[in-house]
Amino acid sequence: MPLVRTNRLHKHFGKNHVLKGINLEVEEGEVVAIVGRSGSGKSTLLRALNGLETIDDGTIEVDGTALVAEQGDLRALRQKVGMVFQQFNLFPHLSAGQNVMLAPQIVKDTSKEEAEVIARSTLARVGLEHKFDAFPDQLSGGQQQRVAIARALAMSPKVLLCDEITSALDPELVNEVLMVVRQLASEGMTLIMVTHEMRFAREVGNKLVFMYEGRIHESGDPQTMFANPATPEFANFISSLD
């Protein structure tokens, strides 16, 4: 059984039909890269997967927890789905360590001591154990994004969603974040990432999803898709990249 499965997912913003029946299956340990033009619904799909957007029709299932259009246990779903945002969204009033410790203490009733142990080890995973006491405004963009990844990991999610997590970074800081993602992928973390880094998507992804006008237009093995685009729209998309 796939870890994540959406079934005929629909989403409208007013008259704008943004997701038109998305059927997506992600196996445990799979790294899925979602690509597509601006406005094709990539972010909306990702946000729907952890309940940041309500859905109008269809179902989402993550590791056995189901979400049926507007009903379902959001809290249970969100504990299984971590999210990293383009703009980091670290809590500016908390240190890096506190950012990571907050949710386990509140949501999982983890003791403070235990939360600190978790925070130190997840910060170590992103190479920032020495920044435990630094505040977000004392960190570079790349470091902030890595803390945001650690913060999501501290909840031990089954799957991590990443929405263009390097797009807000200066070019020289992109690599340190991609390295962390690559590391997570190699450790077997299930990842669904929207990205504009095509090379990264090809190298790290097991599966490529091309979204076009609210639908999954084409998906499959990245190497094959790039070598032999099955649809003219995807061929068009990749040729517009270079």
Add this chain to the structure above:
Amino acid sequence: MMTFTLWDIVRNLLLGGALTLLLSMVAFVLGGLAALALLFARIAKHRPPRGLAQIYIEIFQGTPLLLQLFTLFFGLSLLGLDVPAWLAAGVGLMLFSSAYLAEIWRGCVESVPRGQWEAGASLALTYREQMRHVILPQAMRMAIAPTVGFAVQVVKGTAVTSIIGFAELTKTGSMIANATYQPFLVYGLVAIGYFLLCYPLSWYAQRLERRLYATRTN
């Protein structure tokens, strides 16, 4: 005719000043508590509490404080309720403060970026937990300077209660001025009294604002 020494004048004004201070503090503290309730109603998920809080706030922000006091004082006595001046003054200023503080604080809560709510939500925090651990700590920081600034408005606002006969600083001043025929001296002292009450607050508000600005730009 009676003669007044300068000390007589000052002594009476100090008494009035103490009442001004007391009235300001009561109005500010109780108004602040009411404002907290209003704030949560104003930003609630459900429409009815939001609407009610908004109507309340608009009534108190959209009418002069003086008229609010008149309505309380004369309106209630018309209904046969004998409201003493101190009570009308305290309640009136409290209601007035609650509306303004709620609105100031709402602005602070709403200026916390959406992404902060979403980050909290994505970590499986409930609405209340997001509010308590993510939004309010940030909003409170932003609220300190304008809140202290508003305290100055409350102190000055207490002068209006002299109209309904509450013997705070201004009322005391006008009574003494009438008795001594020395309005310039007396009102001058009254003004100094307000200044002494307000200046430390304004100074503190400005300092807080500067400090906030400094940490932002660092």
